[in-house]
Amino acid sequence: MKIEVKNLSKKYKDTIALNNVTFTLDEPKIYGLLGRNGAGKTTFMDILSGQILPSSGEILIDGEDPFDNQRLTESICLIKEGNNFKKDLKVKNVLKIYSYFYPNWDQELAEDLIKEYNLSLNAKVKTLSKGMESALGITVGLASKAPITVFDEPYIGLDAPSRKRFYEIMLEEYQEEKRTIIFSTHLIDEVSLLFEEVLILREGSLVLQEESETLRDNAISVSGSIEKVEGFLAGKEVIERKQLAGVMTAYVYGTTADAKVHGLEVEGIPIQELMIYLTERKKGA
Template sequence: MKIVVKGLTRKYGEKLALNNVSFTLDEPKIYGLLGRNGAGKTTFMEILSGYKLASSGQILVDDEDPFDNQRLTESICLIKDTNNFKPELKVKHILRMYSYFYPTWDAALAEELIDVYQLNRNSKVKALSKGMESALGIIVGLASKAPITIFDEPYVGLDASARKKFYEILMEEYEAKKTNHYFINTFNR
């Protein structure tokens, strides 16, 4: 999949979140977006994921706009730093729901990661700590096996050991399927 960004601009009222951004990602690999809070990283990822429209310009994935495009949205998994899951749902229901949405879902990997991060499958999202909720996002993102997997600050709330484990697993997954998958991650400076 090739990602082309052409003159991408996004405004919120008079505030520019993205201003005429252009670049191409034509090689599947791990990309990092580095910037301050408010630099437009999350806005960019939401447009790439088809969640928001640009004010002007465009993002094309394999020459298609991701907005309102089911074929592409099944190929793009965005895990934000917060509010990914309905608070009343249990962990096991989240996993089941996402397995229906992503045709490339890896149930064995999801189960393995549930054990690695020691999540209770019967816990409701609202009962999870911030770190456990971040771990659930990591599990969903990696198990989706989506060709474009985007993590927006996935390490928020994770302790040092859990962060290290995330990066180890991310590298293992990338090495296992590096020929056709993008991983995009954000970092605040």
């Protein structure tokens, strides 16, 4: 399903959550939606899932507005970091309700995940630990088989092995049947290798949209003498410069081969580091 975001803005009283954001997600991929707290990620996901309206601009899914559109909302599953389910429902009731709502619901997968995470079908949501509630959210998100599945920090309370198993299962399911997965997380280093495309928001604005492979190839750290580094940086987009004792280190979009020709030391920039630098840049930089 094609997602078109056109001049999207959302304002809450004096706070601008999204500011004239425009981008397109053309095909099923695993997208990393990254940014600091307050960057506008959750607001975007709420508008995408048809839960709230924008102040201006629009999101179109296959040319239609998702707000108050049952055909589209059946195709979108949003799992947030908490409060996804009514507290008095039992786990088995949650699964039953969602199985009615999502046409592509995979009951076998849901049952496998319930066993994987040791969830009791008769337990009420309000009795679940934070980790178990997250496991239930993960179960619903994956078993929904929704063409657009959105995870917003879905694993709060899960330990590292449980998170790792979630990533493995998500990738297995995605490879078996492609769908658009939008994944928002602060644990970027854990999942960055899963991302096929990365979007970074800063203070409500989109500062980067790029394929992960391109980022890994072209976002580099170069170090050397100030003269050599400055010579290499000419005409390139520089993210950050640092100087110490006659040595300069710069984070830049370039090619490794080109940097080595200039006699510089070259390293890749992890996506998490790139996000930090991009979201630290001041306006106008």
